[in-house]
Amino acid sequence: MKKVLGLSIVLTVAPVAQAADIDVGKATVATVCAACHGPTGVSVSDTIPNLAAQRTGYLEAQLKALKEGTRKNPIMNAIAAQLSPxxxxxxAAYFAAQPGPQAGAKSSFLPNVAKTRVTFPEGYKDTFTKYHTINFPATKQVRYYYANKAAVQAAKEGKPLPDGSMLFAEVYAAKLDADRKPLMGGDGFFVAEKLLFYTAMARGAGWGNEMPDMLRNGDWNYAIFTTDKQHRPGVNQAECLACHKPLDNASYTFTLKQLVEAK
Structure with a gap:
């Protein structure tokens, strides 16, 4: 308390924020962020931004917005939600301390997240159950979902999907009308016109061991296949892992309810 001209004035001192710990930040990056943004902020993909040499305040603000959901990004919303202030x-301090990447630089971390153990399920139409269809208006696509016997049986028994489970989807471009809008079939789904690619998620014993804990989906691996049944090059599995991460109570699947109802 201080007296000025006979008046008592209470001086309030703001608490001093604790300094960021770059070494601790480095450890967090190695186990969480590196899967997509690289261990030094040089991203693993052309579709993911480099974070090296970004300003600390900017990075903190973006992470806070992602955690609160005011900035929308399904992958980063799931990751940021797990981070404390x-x-x-x-x-942020660690990435800000890194030198900016040279033009065209690629992270050496890419091979770790591009690798997948999922193989194309030859003959799936004869052995899998077709259990769901979804329209995707934003991309003018329709997807048909299939599941193997192990996945269907476990879902119907109310058990977590076990090793050996596989969920598989055919992704088609929808047929468009004269106004470039998807045509709707009598079943309420877009009329499929052209096969674009396949997606798959499968799990096997120990398949998740190499994944960071904050990304790991149990032992699930993910894959995208081209129309000639080959792995699509350049796919970053970490993006799938982050998107499915919040679904741990549903065997990391978006369509568990439909799987339970499969006929």
Whole structure:
């Protein structure tokens, strides 16, 4: 308390924020962020931004917005939700301390997340159950979902999907009308016109061991296949892992309810 001209004035001192710990931030990056943004902020993909040499305040603000959901990104919303304010400060400080990447630089971390153990399920139409269809208006696509016997049986028994489970989808471009809008079939789904690619998720014993804990989906691996049944090059599995991460209570699947109802 201080007296000025006979008046008592209470001086309030704002608490001093704890300094960020770059070393702790480095450890968090190695186990969480590196899967997509690389261990030094040089991203693993042309579709993911580099974070090296970004300003600390900017990085913290973006992580906070992603955690609160005011900035929308399904993958990063799921990751940021798991970070404390201290985590965000440390990660931001670490990335800000890294030198900016040279033009065209690629992270050496890419092989770790591009690798998948999922193989194309030859003959799936004869052995899998077709259990769901979804329209995707934003991309003018329709997807048909299939599941193997192990997945269907476990879902119907109310058990977590076990090793050996596989969920598979055919992705088609919808047929368009004269106004470039998808044509709707009598079943309420877009009329499929052209096969674009396949997606798959499968799990096997120990398949998740190499994944960071904050990304790991049990032992699930993911894959995208071209129309000639080959792995699509350049796919970053970490993006799938982050998107499915919040679904741990549903065997990391978006369509478990439909799988239970499969005929």
């Amino acid at each position: 201290e985590d965000m400060a440390n990660v």
